[in-house]
Amino acid sequence: MKLSDCHNIDDFRTLAKARLPWPVFDYIDGAADDELTKARNSSAFDEADLVPDVLAGVAEIDTSCTIMGRTSALPLMLSPTAVQRAFHWQGEKAVARAAEKFGLWFGISSLATHSIEDIAALTGGPKLFQLYVHKDKGLNASMIERCQHSGFDALALTVDTIVSGKRERCLRSGFTTPPRFSPSAIWSYATRPRWTLDYLLRDKFRLPNLDTHVAEGSGKAVSIADYFNTMLDTSMDWDTAARIRQDWGGTFCLKGVMSAGDARRAVEIGADAIMVSNHGGRQLDGSRSPFDQIREIEDAVGGEIEIICDGGVRRGTHVLKAICAGATAASGGRLYLYALAAAGQDGVERALGILRDEIERGMRLMGVTSVSQLTAERLRWR
Numbered sequence: 275m276k277l278s279d280c281h282n283i284d285d286f287r288t289l290a291k292a293r294l295p296w297p298v299f300d301y302i303d304g305a306a307d308d309e310l311t312k313a314r315n316s317s318a319f320d321e322a323d324l325v326p327d328v329l330a331g332v333a334e335i336d337t338s339c340t341i342m343g344r345t346s347a348l349p350l351m352l353s354p355t356a357v358q359r360a361f362h363w364q365g366e367k368a369v370a371r372a373a374e375k376f377g378l379w380f381g382i383s384s385l386a387t388h389s390i391e392d393i394a395a396l397t398g399g400p401k402l403f404q405l406y407v408h409k410d411k412g413l414n415a416s417m418i419e420r421c422q423h424s425g426f427d428a429l430a431l432t433v434d435t436i437v438s439g440k441r442e443r444c445l446r447s448g449f450t451t452p453p454r455f456s457p458s459a460i461w462s463y464a465t466r467p468r469w470t471l472d473y474l475l476r477d478k479f480r481l482p483n484l485d486t487h488v489a490e491g492s493g494k495a496v497s498i499a500d501y502f503n504t505m506l507d508t509s510m511d512w513d514t515a516a517r518i519r520q521d522w523g524g525t526f527c528l529k530g531v532m533s534a535g536d537a538r539r540a541v542e543i544g545a546d547a548i549m550v551s552n553h554g555g556r557q558l559d560g561s562r563s564p565f566d567q568i569r570e571i572e573d574a575v576g577g578e579i580e581i582i583c584d585g586g587v588r589r590g591t592h593v594l595k596a597i598c599a600g601a602t603a604a605s606g607g608r609l610y611l612y613a614l615a616a617a618g619q620d621g622v623e624r625a626l627g628i629l630r631d632e633i634e635r636g637m638r639l640m641g642v643t644s645v646s647q648l649t650a651e652r653l654r655w656r
């Protein structure tokens with residue numbers, strides 16, 4: 275299979291699986307416990323049906339919208355995801371460039387393999403930095419300052435990762451940063467020579483936004499679960515979030531809100547947006563899907579805060595359904611990560627092109643010419 279054979283997001287997943295050593299593929303594809311929530315995040319979209327109008331004159335349509343004060347060419351954002359150079363040597367730079375080309379928000383993770391400054395210099399597109407709250411308060415402050423100096427448009431505080439989810443595929447494969455060539459997985463490295471040679475011959479990646487911490491400082495490979503469980507601050511609470519919002523002073527988003535009550539508290543601390551998210555099913559398995567929760571959250575805080583429906587999106591029609599349900603926009607990680615792993619920036623651009631086509635086609639077939647016409651009357655729940 276090659277890139278030109280990819281016609282939907284699932285095709286990129288197939289190609290990524292063929293190209294990545296299995297510990298790396300399982301890190302992207304895997305989720306917590308029985309992976310019920312990961313599956314549900316996508317299947318939830320099948321529980322609601324779009325109701326099209328016809329003869330609406332759809333020669334000209336406008337797919338753009340405003341998200342956190344910046345224009346986005348589509349109601350879709352690229353969620354922040356960790357260690358992208360483990361998936362393809364081009365890493366976050368490839369994703370940031372592709373996002374800018376398509377006029378979309380790019381989210382960079384605290385655990386990125388390119389620095390805050392490098393990404394800021396690379397793209398003039400809308401970009402947010404995703405912050406984990408570390409026990410080391412100096413580290414949190416330095417990340418916030420670096421983002422302020424680099425001109426990031428928004429800060430997204432992830433609040434669903436107070437401890438690591440039990441990601442059993444990672445436990446079995448022993449995925450670490452940097453990757454460790456464990457004997458049990460050596461066959462998969464040997465049979466994926468392109469990835470393995472890229473990794474061995476190019477600069478070894480680091481986690482530059484963590485300064486001297488993790489891997490780099492200790493010289494040891496570290497699992498993502500170890501990072502969460504040793505470095506993150508489990509005492510984080512609403513006061514912490516309010517303080518960070520104040521220290522940052524700019525556009526602020528809470529990532530990982532799932533309940534209507536928490537959405538209300540997000541409004542109270544002055545957040546501009548929430549990402550309704552269960553971290554792609556990687557944290558609390560059995561959690562409800564973001565799409566299922568959108569209506570409840572929209573009832574509670576609609577109009578007071580922007581609501582991003584994060585996770586499970588694999589189709590343009592999923593994006594349309596999320597907007598009809600009350601979201602400002604949808605967002606996702608794996609939808610571009612499989613493509614990054616499959617073919618670097620070319621892969622991400624092809625995936626985004628496919629999703630853009632699907633969104634445009636879906637809008638025309640529904641008889642709508644702008645995102646604002648995607649309303650609750652256009653959706654029926656089964």
Ligand code: FNR
Nearest residue numbers: 302353354355356383432553554585586606607608
């Ligand atoms: C993530 N996600 C994530 N979230 C975050 O706040 N910080 C991070 O560093 C990461 N890292 C990360 C790595 C990988 C490999 C994945 C798949 C996900 C979660 C991400 O931002 C988003 O919430 C999910 O990806 C949404 O689910 P889908 O779109 O992947 O189904």
